[in-house]
Amino acid sequence: xxxxxxxxxxxxxxxxxxxxxxxxxxxKFDDYAMHWVRQVPGKGLEWVSGISWNGGNAGYGxxxxxxxxxxxxxxxxxxxxxVNSLRVDDTALYYCVKDxxxxxxxxxxDVWGQGTTVTVSS
Amino acid sequence: EIVLTQSPATxxxxxxxxxxxxxxxxxxxxxxxxxxxxxxxxAPRLLxxxxxxxxxxxxxxxxxxxxxxxxxxTISSLEPEDFAVYYCQQRSSWPTFGPGTxxxxx
Numbered sequence: 001x002x003x004x005x006x007x008x009x010x011x012x013x014x015x016x017x018x019x020x021x022x023x024x025x026x027x028k029f030d031d032y033a034m035h036w037v038r039q040v041p042g043k044g045l046e047w048v049s050g051i052s053w054n055g056g057n058a059g060y061g062x063x064x065x066x067x068x069x070x071x072x073x074x075x076x077x078x079x080x081x082x083v084n085s086l087r088v089d090d091t092a093l094y095y096c097v098k099d100x101x102x103x104x105x106x107x108x109x110d111v112w113g114q115g116t117t118v119t120v121s122s
Numbered sequence: 123e124i125v126l127t128q129s130p131a132t133x134x135x136x137x138x139x140x141x142x143x144x145x146x147x148x149x150x151x152x153x154x155x156x157x158x159x160x161x162x163x164x165a166p167r168l169l170x171x172x173x174x175x176x177x178x179x180x181x182x183x184x185x186x187x188x189x190x191x192x193x194x195x196t197i198s199s200l201e202p203e204d205f206a207v208y209y210c211q212q213r214s215s216w217p218t219f220g221p222g223t224x225x226x227x228x
Binding site: 035037044045046047050059060061062095100104105106107108109110112113114115 | 123154156158160165166167168170171172175177178209211213214215216217218219220221222
C-alpha cells in the first residue's frame with residue numbers, strides 16, 4: 001500500500017524552529033519528486049516546497065522562501081522540511097505529497113499523507 | 123507567481139445534475155493544470171492532470187478541458203459522494219493552487 005506518514009508537528013513559539021518528517025512506503029521513493037503543501041483549517045491549499053527525485057532541484061513558495069529548507073533521504077525513504085523563524089501565519093496542517101513525476105513541476109500530486117499540524121503561538 | 127482564480131466560489135446543485143467548474147490563470151499555463159477534490163476531514167485527491175487526463179481510479183463522470191488560461195472541470199451527473207471542494211493547480215511554474223469551488227447540495 002502506498003503511504004505517506006508525517007510527523008514532527010506541534011505547538012511552537014514564534015521565531016522558533018521545527019523539523020517535519022515524512023515516511024514514505026509502498027512505492028519507489030527515489031523515482032518521484034515530493035512536496036509539502038499546507039492548509040489553514042477551513043481555508044485553501046498552499047504549496048510550500050518541492051524537491052526533485054534526487055534532491056538536485058528544490059523550490060519554495062513566496063511566503064516561506066528563505067525560512068524553510070526541504071531535503072530528502074532516498075536511502076531511508078524520508079522527506080523533511082526544516083521550518084525556521086516560525087510566524088503565527090505558518091499555523092496550518094502540513095501535508096507530505098508525492099508527485100506523479102520526478103521533477104518539481106510534475107503533472108500532478110497523486111498521493112497525500114494525512115498531515116501534521118503546526119501551531120505557532122506564544 | 124501565476125495566480126489562479128476559480129468560479130463560482132460555491133455551486134449549489136442536486137444529485138444527478140451537471141456541474142461545471144471554472145479555473146482561470148493569470149497567464150498562459152499551456153495544459154499544465156490539475157484538479158483535486160477535497161472532502162471534509164480528508165486529504166485532497168487528484169482527479170485530473172494535464173488539463174484532461176483522469177487520474178487512476180477516477181470515474182468517467184469527471185472530465186477536464188481547456189488550455190492557455192481557461193480550464194473547466196465537468197462532473198456529468200453528480201453523485202452524493204461528489205459534494206466537496208474542488209481545487210485547480212498549475213505547474214507551468216512553481217505550483218500554485220486556486221482558491222477552490224465548493225459544490226454543495228441544493
